[in-house]
Amino acid sequence: MDDTTEQGFPDPADLECILAALRLLTEAQHQGETSAADTLKDGASVREAAAGAGISTNTVQRWGCKHGWPTTEQRTGWEADRAKRDEWTARLEAASAVFALLGEVVA
Incomplete structure (x- = not known):
């Protein structure tokens, strides 16, 4: 100061x-x-x-x-990725259900 x-x-x-x-x-x-x-x-x-x-x-x-x-593009991409994952999850669950049924038929 x-x-x-x-x-x-x-x-x-x-x-x-x-x-x-x-x-x-x-x-x-x-x-x-x-x-x-x-x-x-x-x-x-x-x-x-x-x-x-x-x-x-x-x-x-x-x-x-x-x-x-x-960004809008990133959101759109994330939504598309999520939809693909959901589709594959549904497919895997359906295939697992079929294999479970087949296992019961064979046993």
């Missing part, structure tokens, strides 16, 4: 340093959030992104959702 500043009143130069640091912090936070979202949009999993960045999966997911992840 210089001699011209009264105690209790911050030096304007000190205040400007604090405000500049807060602006940088805000920008860094935004950059981290958008980078995480871009990583997810590029196809990385939440777990991969979190592990690579050293942050929690909840944080990665929250930032991704905040910045447009998942």
Whole structure:
């Protein structure tokens, strides 16, 4: 603190340093959030992104959702994958039922 500043009143130069640091912090936070979202949009999993960045999966997911992840294309792809899995599950269950019946007939 210089001699011209009264105690209790911050030096304007000190205040400007604090405000500049807060602006940088805000920008860094935004950059981290958008980078995480871009990583997810590029196809990385939440777990991969979190592990690579050293942050929690909840944080990665929250930032991704905040910045447009998942994309419409990703949602559509996930729904198609889910439908394929459901179809194969139904087929396997039907085949298992047939084999169970065949086993009962043979026995």
